[in-house]
Amino acid sequence: MPRENARYSWSVLVLAALSVVGPPVLAADGAHGPGPGFAQGSATAPVTIQVYSSLTCPSCAKLHLETLRPLAESYVAEGRVRVVHCLLPDQRDPVGLHATRCVHAARRLHRFDEVTAALFSAQKAWMLSGHLEPILAEVLSPEEMKRLVDLVESDELEGEVQGQIEAGRQARVRATPTMLIRHGATTTPIVGAVSYGILARYLDRILEDS
C-alpha cells in the first residue's frame, strides 16, 4: 500500500506542477507586419486580422463567405476589429491572376466587397469557364464594368498585385487562407477556414483582455 500511496502522491504533485502555467504566450513575430491590403474597419480597432487568401482556393471562399462577411457586419462595423485582406494568387494560373486584378480594380471603384463576394460565391463556375465578366456584370453597372476592364488592361495595378504577393512572402504565409490575428504585441496565426462562432469566441476573449 505505501507504494500505491507514493505513486498517487507523485501523480497529484506532477498534475499540480503542470497545471501551474504562466500567462498565455502566443506567437509574436515581427515579420507579421501590417503590409499592404484592402482594409475594412476602424484603424484604431484593438484587434487587426490580416487575411491572406486566394480567389481560387475553396477554403478561402468558405472563410470569406461564412466567417469574414458576418464578421464585417458585427465586429468590424462596431469598430472592434479591423480586417486587412491580401490576395495571394498563384502566378502560374492566368485565370486566378486575372480575377485578382479585377478585385484590385474593384477596390479603386469602391466595390471591393461586392466583387470579392461575387467571385467567391461563383468560384467553381468561373474557374471552370475562365469567364469572369458575367459574374462581375451582376454586381457592377455597365459604366463600372468598362472602368474595371480599362484598369485591368492597364499596368496600373501590377504594383499593388505584386506588393500584396510580396507581403505574403514576408509574412511567411505557407497556405491560404491564413489569418494573422494581432492584438497588442501578440500575433496568432490561424491557417484554414474556421467558423464564425469559434472565431467570435476567440475575439471576445482577446477583446476582453485588451
Next chain:
Amino acid sequence: MIGHLTRLGRIALAVVFAYAAWTKLRQPWEVFALSMDSYGLLPEWGVVAAARALPWLEMALGVLLLFGFWPVAVSSVVSLLLVGFMGAMLRAWWLDLGIDCGCFGIGQAVSPGTLARDGALTLLSLGVTAGAVVLSRGDSGARGPGTARDSDDVPPSETASRSPGGVTGAPRVGATGGASDEECLS
C-alpha cells in the same frame, strides 16, 4: 525484455502527451478550438467541448502512463486517440487543407513530417498496448484463476507480501507473474 521495452515506450508516450497538453493549456482554449475547427470535422459545440476537454485528457493520460496506472486500459485509450488524430490529419493532408495540425500548439502544418511523427507515435502506442496486454495475460495466467484483483492493479511487492510464505517460503507460481508485473508497472 518485453517489460523493459513496454516501460520505455510508456514513458516516452507519457512525456509526449504531457508536453502536448502543456502547449495547449498555456494558451487560451479558443486558440486550440480554432485549430480543431480548421479540420472541419466537428460541429461548433463539438469543437468547444473537445478544445476544453482534450488538453486535460492528454495531461491525465500522460500522468497515468508515467506512473503506470492501469497500463492496458490507459495505453488502449492513448492508441485510440492517436489513431483518431492520424485519421484527421491524413484527411486534412489528402484534401490539401494546408492547416496546422494543432498537435503541439500553433504553427505546425499537417505535412509528411508531422504525419510520419504521429504515425511513429501511433505505432509506439500500439506496441505499448500490445506489450501491456501480453504482460497482463502472462501474469494472470501464471497466477491462475481465482485472483482477487487484476494484475494491473496490484504491485508485485504487495502480491508477494500478501502471499503466505511469498517472500521467504518456497517459490510460488505467482512469483513469476510478479516479475512480469514489476516490469510492466514500475
